[in-house]
Amino acid sequence: MTTSHDASTEIRARAIDAVEQRAPLTIVGGDTKHFLGREAQGELLALGDHRGVIDYHPEELVLTARAGTPLSELETLLAEHGQMFAFEPPHFGAAATLGGTIAANLSGPRRAYAGAARDFVLGTRIINGRGEILRFGGEVMKNVAGYDLSRLVTGAMGTLGVILDVSLKVLPRPRETMTLVQSLAPRAAVENLCRWAAAPLPVSASCIEGGHLYVRLSGTASALAKARTIIGGDALEDADTFWLDVREQRRPFFGGDTPLWRISLSPAAPLDIPGEQMIEWGGALRWLRSDAPVMMIRSAAAKHGGHAVLFRSSIRSSDPYHPLPEPLMQLHKRIKAAMDPHGIFNRGRMYAGF
């Protein structure tokens, strides 16, 4: 670890001051996810100085660190002990921090097979909109005391408070990994992925791109050899780079100015929308480059039990997230008021309403 510093006292003082002044704050870690969501209102509250590992015992499979800790530092530390964040978080920039990753609930290629960031969150320490430091959850695998506010703040884009520290479940790195590639039309590839997902196969990532199906297998050598006979395809050279480029959106698919939509839906669902698609998560995540009308994209996603987020676009959208039904929006506002009664933190970052 390069540096370790507990800045929670200073951060809390800023928060209390902001609450007294009724002055909104925009929480910033490494500022790598600025493109995501809406522009928040208020002065910057930098979390970058609040960094370092608080506790890590590899045999406990738990890591606790401060929000401003660079994600790459934590991943290096875990790798030294043969472990990993199983949700394979995208960084979207070298400065990505743990806090931002959790606030955005971002997960990478392994998500459909191992779980999302929220699935690995065991506990958090946060500052709420009353300027209080609160601890929820803990450093143990099973904990049902009190409401699960740690998972509630995960993915809330900082609108419910400042995440100070996070405890995450970590997992051993797989002993062997192999990626198989084959030519296949997207529809057939999704069908195959759904069939394989219903069988006990060690699939740990999947991607359908440009008429090719990529399947990553992780586990013991013998299990991989057997799975290969079922899945088929050729072994991909330099597979780590391939998955890293998928995760970090560095594949050619992600180039250019056409709006990039993130569509999350039932994995087996067909999705016919004009534009180019890259499919991950066994079919459950569709990246779409399309100029099609917003309403068309949103209703197609909703038809298959899903939702669509305008992930990146050259002109910042005023409503990047899928609209909520009115009763649910009212509930969101009441929850926001329960956590942050004066609307101090990341006001408007998710939805205009709060």
Next chain:
Amino acid sequence: MTDSVQPTIDKRELVAALRRLLPDDAILHATEDLRPYECDGLSAYRQTPMVAVLPRTIEQVQQIMRVCHERGVPVVARGAGTGLSGGALPLGDGLLLSLARFMSILDIDPANRTMRVQPGVRNLAISEAAAPHGLYYAPDPSSQIACTIGGNVAENAGGVHCLKYGLTVHNILKLKMVTMDGELLTFGAAALDAPGFDLLALATGSEGMLGVIVEVTVKLVPKPETAQVVLAAFSNLEQAGAAVGAVIATGIVPAGLEMMDNPAIRAAEAFVHSGYPVDAEAILLCELDGTAEAVADDIDRVSAIMTRCGASATRVSRDDVERAKFWAGRKMAFPAMGRISPDYYCTDGTIPRKHLPRVLRRIQELGRKHELAVANVFHAGDGNLHPMILYDASRPGELERVEKLGGEILKLCVEVGGTITGEHGVGVEKINQMCDQFSSAELSQFHAIKAAFDPKGLLNPGKAVPLLKRCAEYGGLHVHGGQLPFPELERF
């Protein structure tokens, strides 16, 4: 015993209002009919509800909630009543809402590996319905034959396979919930995520405080190709504890990793004859599942680790019959206690695994102090401890001693960095211990969240989160940084 003050409720008027919504056989209000609902799995606490209803449709649930909301009638929801923390304990002036008639499996979707079910469907029935597709529902609480999915969601139920497959919160996709004012809300989605806050996670484990669960979409996972168990005996707890850490450290994630101490081994062996070594201080059961090749590779590694950590004997299950036999003792540990003791009280805390030997020794010391025997079964892989205190309720004062000991054990779990409940929930049972684990600001935050769903505080009042006043009376005060909490309150 409730924390809330309720206005006087006109029972006759309430029953008349319910009769306008429900057929006669769906309303129970005579004392003898209400008897079966007076407690859940925590039978030491009993209370006859004022009235019980058994609706069949979501619309009926919405209407019942509106009727209660208008009249200020508190509502307690109930599934199969197998919960162990008194979460479904009725209120004498309240309505008991049974979801027992919501028993239908609504939709099985093998391509997307999901099942949509009503809340009264039993946990095991889900896996049985999924079996023809080679799929199952992973969380398997010990009560899975009887407990229902609605209650599993309300309690975020676990089981012996959590370390690898997660808790209920990791295995559900979507919920429909009726709030106290009768609104029907959907949390989560058929997709892996949904827009907005993670209300699916917030609702899971909320112990019936935020709404009534009326539909659940669960994830199904493929049945592992094969599974094998290593049974290892140890002559001391430290070695067994170290073996758990050593298995994890090699990078193996067992499907289940369970520990039993000597009193639990003896009781279980006398009951089901699993072939447990009764002179061992502890046994570990380590199950590995996956492809045949992977299990074969890892089972040898696990056996070697156990031996290296000092196991006096190890055995590997040769087939599924023997595997079931090894598990039988562990799965029947609770009824086994019922055979050797007139009563037993099972509690539930989680600790960081590294503190296991210390905590187990301290539990035995506390047991001696209170002159009560304690047997321990332990989800060792994820640190979830189930101390079982043996007692005889017919002896005056014994239950009080049991409660005191139970409270001290939970406090110990908090002291070593753990929690007062890993999977049974707070309910009424551990409401005082919540004051040990959380500060007044944290408890107030919970109350604020509750009020966002149920501003009148009518859903399951007096459960899960104590009022600050109660913590002050209890005297169990969580001290943060040397500062006395609840400074705003008078001491009693």
